[in-house]
Amino acid sequence: MKRLILMRHAKSDWSASGDDHGRPLNARGRHSAPAMGQWLADRDWLPDEVLCSTATRTRHTLTLLGLPDTRTRFERALYLADPDEIIDVLRSASGDTVLLLGHNNGIGECAQQLVADWPNHPRFADYPTCATSLIRFDVAHWGDIRKGTGHCEDFAIPREVIAAGQPG
Numbered sequence: 001m002k003r004l005i006l007m008r009h010a011k012s013d014w015s016a017s018g019d020d021h022g023r024p025l026n027a028r029g030r031h032s033a034p035a036m037g038q039w040l041a042d043r044d045w046l047p048d049e050v051l052c053s054t055a056t057r058t059r060h061t062l063t064l065l066g067l068p069d070t071r072t073r074f075e076r077a078l079y080l081a082d083p084d085e086i087i088d089v090l091r092s093a094s095g096d097t098v099l100l101l102g103h104n105n106g107i108g109e110c111a112q113q114l115v116a117d118w119p120n121h122p123r124f125a126d127y128p129t130c131a132t133s134l135i136r137f138d139v140a141h142w143g144d145i146r147k148g149t150g151h152c153e154d155f156a157i158p159r160e161v162i163a164a165g166q167p168g
Contacts, residue, residue, distance in 0.1 A: 002142055004090070004114070004135040004150065005045055005099040007036070008107045010064070010158070011129040012057040021079060022056045029057070030064060032130045032158035037065030039161045043154065045134050046070075049095025053078035053102045061130065062101055071095065078102045083110035093142045111135070113147045119155040130158045 010029030016022075025033070040046060050072040052058050059074070075089050080103050087110065090100055100107075108127025114135055118124050123131060135150040 001096070002137045002139055002145070003045065003097040003153075004137065005040065005047055005097065005132060006107060006111050006114075006135060007061070007099060007101050007132045008104055008127055008129055009053070009055070009058045009101060010036075010061040021054070024056055025060045025064075029061070029129065032162070033061045033064035034066055035158055035161045036130050036132055036156070037067055039156055040065070040067070040132070043134065045097060047095060047097045047099035049073075049093055049097075050099045050101065051075055051078065051089055051093060052100075053081075055079050055103070058101045058103070062099075067099075070099075081106045083113050086110045087114075087145070087147075091143045091145065098142070107131075111152075114145070114150040115152045116148055116150065117152065119152045121155050123157050124155055128157050132156055 010025050010033040012023045013026035016024055047070050050070050052062050052074050054074045054076045077089055086106055111133045133155045134153040136153050137145050137150050
C-alpha cells in the first residue's frame with residue numbers, strides 16, 4: 001500500500017513584487033500551513049518522503065507544516081505542473097507515505113483524476129489553497145499507480161480545520 005498526501009501550497013501574497021516563482025505566503029497562508037501540519041499529525045499521516053515544487057510559496061508551506069525532518073526532493077517539474085507531469089514525478093517516489101506539494105490547477109485536477117470516487121466535500125472541485133487530500137493506493141510501487149485507482153481517505157481545507165479548533 002502507498003499513501004499520498006496531495007497538498008496545494010498555502011495562500012500566497014499577490015501584492016509582493018517580483019516573479020511568480022518567488023512569490024511568498026501572505027498572513028493567511030502563514031496561519032493555515034501549521035494547522036494543516038497538525039491535522040496531518042493528528043491523523044498519523046506523516047510522510048517519509050516529500051516531493052515539493054521549487055517555488056518559494058511551496059517551500060515556505062512545507063517549512064510551516066512543522067513536520068519531522070523527512071527526505072525531501074525539490075522538483076522544478078512540479079512548478080505549475082499539469083496532472084500528467086505530477087504523476088510522472090510521483091512515480092519516481094520511494095517512500096510509503098509521500099507528501100507532494102504543488103500548485104493549482106494541476107494539483108486539484110490531479111487529485112480529481114487519481115481517485116476512484118470524489119470525497120463528499122464541496123471544495124474538492126476547486127481545491128483551494130492548502131487543500132489536502134489523503135489518498136491510498138493498493139500498489140507495491142509508485143510506478144504502478146493509475147488514474148482512477150486511488151481511495152480518498154480524507155480531504156480538508158484550512159478554514160474548516162482551524163474552525164474545528166486546530167492550532168495554527
